[in-house]
Amino acid sequence: MAYKVVVVGATGxxxxxxxxxxxxxxFPIADIAAVASARSQGDIIDFGDSGRELKVQNIENFDFSGWDxxxxxxxxxPTKIHAPRAAAAGCTVIDNSSLYRMDPDVPLIVPEVNPHAIDGYRKKNIIANPNCSTAQMVVALKPLHDVAIIRRVVVSTYQSVSGAGKAGMDELFEQSRGIFVGDQSTPEKFTKQIAFNVIPHxxxxxxxxxYEGYTAEELKMTRETQKILDPExxxxxxxxxxxxFVGHSEAINIEFEKPISVAEARAILRESPGIMLVDKREDGGYVTPVECVGDYATFISRLRRDPTVDNGLALWCVSDNLRKGAALNAVQIAELLGRRHLKKAA
Known part of the structure; x- marks a missing residue:
């Protein structure tokens, strides 16, 4: 069965x-529409490398009736305005924003982790995509949790500027260029200079x-992990x-309820869906953001015992945030929806 698919925000x-x-x-497509704000109406964008070009349509007057x-x-x-409109027209919404993630009537899905949760989508005809950092982390945690039960996670993220959109990427480029030629620039997208710097905010x-003193992004990782994987x-x-520019990294320390060895964890991760284990204890025997760009996998490296807690492991997790952290996960949800529900309804 082929589906009629709309991509909203297609120019971002x-x-x-x-x-x-x-x-x-x-993806089995009967028809596809590229939709964005009024300022992009009439623009022409490519449908991947298919050779097909799409004319961007205005979200304000787009009719979702008849689309799947x-x-x-x-x-x-825009999602708050138009997603309910699409859902009411019978078009199932898969949303990448934070708007519906914690709504109890909206499934929050990472297909490798909680595919069964998608069965509740009919309550609002909306499915939520998690935060980019949460998505890659729960892919890494799920197979280990199934075996040894995770009690606590301490994670530090190293998030690329593409997570802040095109404006974030532009600001990094312009600031980097300016430093080399002696120009000064005032931060606009970020709170401090991002070029040759890190910002813990x-x-x-x-x-x-x-969670006073934490940021909204940090709380998202907590709440979304609990909803997707385990509230405990x-x-x-x-x-x-x-x-x-692209690719989020995470240093993750995990405390388990049951003992789990490095060798056992390595064997589990090597066979788990969506994961690529690259863990050689030598120069370059790990994955960095540069290597992950354009790839579907969540990469795990630097797997080792955490000797500071009982039943502890530490690892390094890297993924293309525009792919697994956003677009790929959304398409995987659409594939899952088709397998579990839309084919049955056909």
Whole structure:
């Protein structure tokens, strides 16, 4: 069965990547529409490397009736207006924004981790895509949790500027160029200079409650991991923006309820879906963001015992945030939806 698919926010980084991945994976498409804001109406964009060009349509007057799936990469503002409209028209929404992630009536899905949760999508006809850093982390955690039960996770992220959109990428480029030629620039997208620097601040600071002093991005990682994987897992995160264009990295320390050896964890991860284990204890025997760009996998390296806690492991996790952290996961959800539900309804 082929589906009629809409990509909303098609001119942005994630929207373009959605189109690329739909083409790469040969998603069964009967028709496809590229939709964005009024300022992009009439623009021509490529449908991946298929050779097909799409004329961008205006979201304000786009009719979702008769379309099967809408992949939203438009941000929370437009999504709040148009996702319910699409869902009410019978078009299942897969949303990349944070708007619906913690809604109890909206499944939050990483297909390698909790595919069964998609069965609840009919309550609102909306499915949520997790935060980019959460997505790659839970792919790494899931197979280990199944064996030894995770009690606590301490994670520090090293998040690329593409997570802040095209404006973030442009700011890194312009600041880097300016430093080399002696020009000065004032930070606009980020709170401090991002070129040749790191910024321990992503999202607004929280003012009250148990997570006072954390940022919204850090709380997302906690709450989303609990919803996707297990509400009993404790997560504390420090999210840092780094001067990398694409690819998020994470240093993860895991405390388990049951003993698990490095050798056992290595064997489990090597056979787990969505994971590529590259763990050689030698110069260059690990993956960095440069190597992960354009790849579907979540890469695991630097796997070792954490001797500071009982049943502890530490690892390094890297993934292309525009792919697994956003566009790829959304397309995988669409594939899962087709296998579990849309074919049955056909």
């Amino acid at each position: 980084n994630v929207g373009r990547e959605m189109l690329n991945i739909l083409a790469e994976r040969q 799936i809408a992949l939203f990469a438009a941000g929370s503002g 992503i999202g607004d600071f929280l003012e009250n409650g148990a 897992i404790e997560v504390t995160a420090t999210c840092v923006r780094v001067p990398v």
